[in-house]
Amino acid sequence: MLRVRFHGRGGQGVKVASRVLGTAAFSQGCYAQDFPLYGAERRGAPITSFTRISREPIMERGVISQADIVIVMDETLLHDPMAMPLSGLKKGGIVFINTSHSQEEAGAEYKITAWVITLDLTKIGIEMLGRNILSTLAGAVASRIAGLEEDSLRHAVEKEMSDIMTDRELIEKNIEASLYCYNAIPPVEIKTSGTREAGTVITMPFETAGVSSPAIYAIGNTPLRKTGNWRVFRPVWNYDACTKCMMCAARCPEGCILVNEEGFPYTDYENCKGCLICVEECPTKAVKGVLEVHA
């Protein structure tokens, strides 16, 4: 059995990526299982989804704690203690990272000893689909690493996209982009195993209501969560064109645009989620969205 885990952020297409892989495997005669896992957070928040592929009926259920292949669709998650995408990767397993780095650079940067494969899916998504939705691209990469056929992938993308959209042109673009990603990854060989190592069960102790019912006594402490790593594009101000009208600061849903000593607006990049309302609303076009490059 092959166990694949996808990590990304809400809105990137993590769930659909696992479905594309599952459907591709199913259409070439395998048994397949795919499902997402997310808590009470949404767009921008870490999301995980899973695909199991086997030639025998799959009796295993639940989240995949030990994966053969890990697909990291957003590399900022590698530093996120809530996501921990590399945990439980099996010996001989493969990590795919969506990054502009080469395989060697990414391995060194994130101190990964396992086999690393990289491709800049964000760039491909923006260039070929016009947006940062990477579902079919990540599904294609996973299909290639899992050793599935190109035709199965084409069929899976066609089916999954037709289920959720009516725009024929966009479906064709998705097929084209996914096949491009499929062929950009060299074929690999991966060992699979039927059994799963036994996990540990943590027993939760009984706590009285005073301990187990949480209450927050600090005020206004969410800035500590640093939602800045949700961004794909960062807003950048050109002060030559800025008239200090402060429309950007007024329109920011987060309220994280501040004023510097010279009276110009700037954003708190630690928490700016990159919605780019400031870019859209600036009357003098002094704010631009610049693709984040994770150096």
Next chain:
Amino acid sequence: MEKTPEAAPVRSIKDLPSEENILPGTPVCAGCGGLLTLRYCLKALGSNVVIVNAAGCFTLLSIYPFTPFKSSWLYTAMACAPAGAQGVRDALDVLIEKERLDPEDDLKVVVLTGDGAAYGMGLASTSAAIHRNLDFYYICYNNEAYGNTGFQQSEATPFGSKTGTTPPGKTSPAGKDFPEKDLFEIWNSHKPPYLATISPAHPVDLINKFKKAEKYRGPKLFIALSPCPPGWATDPSLSVKLAKLSVDTGIWALKESVYGEVEHTYIPKSFKPVEDYLKLQGRFAHLFKPTRQEETLKRIQEMVDDYWNRYKLLL
């Protein structure tokens, strides 16, 4: 019953109060129209408030051990935020009566719910609270569906919208094939002291409505049409633009009512066609592609025209 004199109105976006009573780092989506609305509302209300939040997207605002608020926050089940507000109001009144709380330190009780709770599940408890003349604020951030669970139809979902439970198909090509409830009119039938619709694209109008509401004792109710990037399938950067278009096309009428007397606070000089608003949104994409649903588009425009004709305001 008048309480305090009306504060001077704000004239432009530059005059908005600079205080921030909700801080960044919330777990809600990038470009959330509801969050922008709430940010403006709290600029008007200040930090001496208790927020009573019914289940919905904004449940996520305060997740242990974090809160974006400078004030207290109480979480209730979906249908009973106004009942929770009654309890908080009573407790504050008792403390003041027993001289354990200085009336100067009194807090405003603010109910915060989405349209699922306001238009649907919580309607009865809200009606009862208005009927009892409970002294509270009600802010409804209306994204026209159950957004927190993946965008299913609510009683605020408009005619023609695609949602998880109204997929366009052979039997109903328009998606949802009947219009939303008119919550403004339902609430207005109770003749509350103050009731208004607001928009995150019109913060000056919004702040002035709160300033005006302040002088009334009893229910002060606000409904905000709040763009929702994932549910409406729009780019997060377009949230303010969509809120503006909802007003400029006449789909979202900015109005207020004092003891049942309705007045429009902003009437666009010339109405834009509703298509300008609809075509930007994925939830209405099926009305344009693969074939244009002329009948449906015509009906949506007619419903908007009928509304404004009823008030004889269509120029």
